[in-house]
């Protein structure tokens with residue numbers, strides 16, 4: 001991506017500050033992910049669980065994402081819609097739609113969950129992901145409920161004045177290969193992130209944070225959770241409901257996310273160890289990519305354009321990333337010993353593909369404590385050549401996107417690491 005066409009600039013020119021030159025990457029030293037509160041590195045899995053992981057998790061809460069939000073009881077509102085459907089390529093599936101109420105406070109919000117399940121091979125492993133524009137945009141099925149939530153719009157998409165239209169049905173479907181994944185035996189589940197936090201700087205007062213009793217206006221505490229933490233909480237609440245379905249294998253729910261929702265998937269997997277596997281696609285800065293590596297998007301750039309995503313403390317590390325007590329390899333290490341897959345795209349330089357890979361390398365010691373091989377290489381792989389063991393990684397051709405190629409690798413990895 002050329003510096004002059006960095007997307008979503010919101011009128012701010014960052015081109016001059018963006019480094020895309022490997023030779024200009026400063027030297028950096030990463031914090032030790034195995035360190036406990038007194039700085040001593042743990043040497044075994046038990047001490048990781050008891051001492052280092054809680055400490056490292058706390059650093060991520062305090063300096064990047066904000067405090068983990070509490071669980072609340074979930075309940076189904078209205079009836080669960082179930083329908084048999086014939087998908088393209090004669091793939092048979094069952095479609096389930098349910099509205100889930102998140103908590104029992106009078107102002108608790110709801111989220112619409114959409115599932116496609118294979119007709120056989122149940123209980124099925126699940127790929128759960130949040131989407132950017134409403135469930136109806138994810139797949140061209142006229143039976144999918146049209147979102148009534150606020151949705152982002154721009155000249156290129158068919159939403160009008162932030163309201164979803166019939167014309168937006170299926171417009172994001174390139175990023176969700178339902179037929180091929182269902183025919184491989186996976187259940188697919190999705191929900192719209194805007195159901196719990198509209199993705200805009202002033203989204204907080206209309207977010208689920210209100211019903212959780214958090215401050216939504218004025219000066220916020222430095223570790224107050226933002227959009228990413230709220231979306232991660234939404235994923236956990238959806239999981240609470242998913243595992244009540246007899247068709248779903250509760251031990252094989254995989255959380256997946258692309259871009260800002262890839263950052264979210266990683267944080268959801270860190271907060272909730274019931275997710276059996278975590279997948280980050282092109283998550284970049286504040287996701288899989290190392291903040292200390294000055295390449296592509298920076299802490300200053302992301303927190304000035306998206307101040308609502310992180311906790312307020314994160315923005316104070318703009319231009320002083322080396323002082324952050326944690327880095328993004330800390331986030332990746334939170335998945336250990338569960339399988340983790342990180343995907344990059346070669347032209348997505350804004351997300352720093354090499355910084356995502358190096359973050360996997362630096363997270364590997366957490367898997368080693370469990371006797372697992374982690375990534376198993378320090379050599380940046382060739383394009384379209386997945387590598388790894390308990391940590392999988394690929395860099396594919398093309399730009400910032402979630403494509404069938406990416407899903408195919410996630411499914412192959414899940415088959416390899418989560419098969420029964």
Ligand code: GCU
Nearest residue numbers: 008259260261283284285297
């Ligand atoms: C912007 C942002 C990225 C983010 C991406 C997305 O490009 O700078 O950090 O990942 O949007 O979510 O699409």
